[in-house]
Amino acid sequence: MPDERAHPYDALLLLSFGGPEGPDDVVPFLENVTRGRGIPRERLEEVGQHYFLFDGISPINAQNRALLAALRADFQDNGLDLPVYWGNRNWAPYLTDTLREMVADGRRRVLVLATSAYASYSGCRQYRENLADALSTLTGEGVAGEDLPRVDKLRHYFNHPGFVEPMTEGVLAALEKLPAEVRRDAHLAFTTHSIPTAAADTSGPVEAHGDGGAYVAQHLDVARLIADRVARETGVERPWRLVYQSRSGAPHIPWLEPDICDHLEERHGSGAPAVVMIPIGFVSDHMEVLYDLDTEALAKAAELGLPAVRSATVGADPRFVAGIRELVLERAATERGAAPDRCALGDLGPSHDLCPVGCCPARAPRPAAAGADSTFA
Structure with a gap:
């Protein structure tokens, strides 16, 4: 049974960009990032020199592992029984593989935390398109009906x-x-x-x-x-x-x-x-x-x-991790029909829970999940 405070959600998915973890990964990773743009391999090798300065290792995966561990520890310390998974757009663990694992584990209502705090195509809409692509792949593999997870995305947290x-x-x-x-x-x-x-x-x-x-x-x-x-x-x-x-x-x-x-x-x-x-x-x-x-x-x-x-980024700062937990509980309460306090600083107020139609549009329309125009219920 899912945790009542997190109900109706039964899992949180940390969704990020991904990055190479060794020299041999650099060009294949950049090919994933630029797929469909026709960028020559020699140009990717040139761009990849930035990574080779750091032994071909992007720090983002280690940082996501640290955030993943911090979220799990914070949830446990606060009695929140909600499993946390991790999937990437461009490198292992790939989003589709993670969603496939979640299906096998019986997860059916998934809340998504993207590692981008602001509204933009690449920081929000593209992740929603990635979710739609992954769900479409699972559908093609025979996952359908109640077995296909419903995914919702946490609101933008730039002003939390x-x-x-x-x-x-x-x-x-x-x-x-x-x-x-x-x-x-x-x-x-x-x-x-x-x-x-x-x-x-x-x-x-x-x-x-x-x-x-x-x-x-x-x-x-x-x-x-x-x-x-x-x-x-x-x-x-x-x-x-x-x-x-x-x-x-x-x-x-x-x-x-x-x-x-x-x-x-x-x-x-x-x-x-x-x-x-x-x-x-x-x-x-x-x-x-x-x-x-x-x-x-x-x-x-x-x-x-x-x-x-x-100055430093937030990384896995305990205040940031606690803020994510608060956003999870806020969204779960909203889904249950409650009206929780929606904490936000500054002049803009809390962002929307559900991305509306026309929000951060792509140059060419593509299916997206976790929004008002979602192709998956």
């Missing part, structure tokens, strides 16, 4: 205290790493993954579409929250800006700007004494953080002679 509070503490700790003579007037650079402006403009529900869409609005809301809290803690209001990193698209396609390295040059040119880089767009210290910030951006700062540090 469990996400915001560890981020804020990370900024305060990073400031302490700066030399005392530049600490007081250090600038804050909130970073997130750049995406095409067209994708940003159509992120979130239809009513949120427009310049930057929900993607930019949500990041700005979190950045303001953290900047204000840091000001209260330190007694200093620091200049801050939302900037972007990890662009990977064709040069002729507009993506969100400015890039973090360009921003560091601009800050140095304007006389900023130091910069704290705050990766609010990322849940853990995976490759985009370790390479694009800790390697490229810090090298640019050193070249400029600009003191710079990077």
